[in-house]
Amino acid sequence: MQKTLAIVKPSTLKKNVLGKILTAFEESELSVLTAEIRTLSREEVEQLYSQHQGAFFFPRLLDYMCGGSVFLCVLEGEDAVVNLRKLIGPTDPVQAGEKTLRGRFGDDILHNGLHGSLSEERAREQISLLFS
Numbered sequence: 001m002q003k004t005l006a007i008v009k010p011s012t013l014k015k016n017v018l019g020k021i022l023t024a025f026e027e028s029e030l031s032v033l034t035a036e037i038r039t040l041s042r043e044e045v046e047q048l049y050s051q052h053q054g055a056f057f058f059p060r061l062l063d064y065m066c067g068g069s070v071f072l073c074v075l076e077g078e079d080a081v082v083n084l085r086k087l088i089g090p091t092d093p094v095q096a097g098e099k100t101l102r103g104r105f106g107d108d109i110l111h112n113g114l115h116g117s118l119s120e121e122r123a124r125e126q127i128s129l130l131f132s
Contacts (some may be wrong), residue, residue: 001077001080002123003033004074005115005117005127006075007116008113009111010064010068024087024101025075029077032073032075034073035071035073038069038070039069039070044130048115081117085116085118086100087101088113092112101114
């Protein structure tokens with residue numbers, strides 16, 4: 001079984017749709033191993049999104065992700081990384097489609113609803129960072 005990280009971002013957590021998101025995880029055969037609701041530190045967000053450092057949107061991303069509580073969870077299942085990425089959909093909710101979580105709950109490319117690890121290696125790194 002493979003593990004991956006999912007984060008329900010601040011604006012989505014405020015929409016009171018966490019139950020619907022957890023149901024979607026379960027229906028996709030992704031089990032929640034551990035979870036918590038908390039505010040991320042600036043250092044955690046910088047490490048989490050290190051691939052975007054230097055991008056024009058990075059300061060806004062940092063402010064947004066540190067600006068409210070998030071729901072963090074470690075999911076487990078067969079091909080968990082790929083299955084979660086399919087379930088959440090493309091980064092831009094407009095392109096994601098209504099069958100994806102970003103299509104249903106995201107507002108725009110910055111406030112896109114959820115984060116999901118891009119690879120098994122990144123999942124291990126991100127889980128270690130946030131659940132140490």
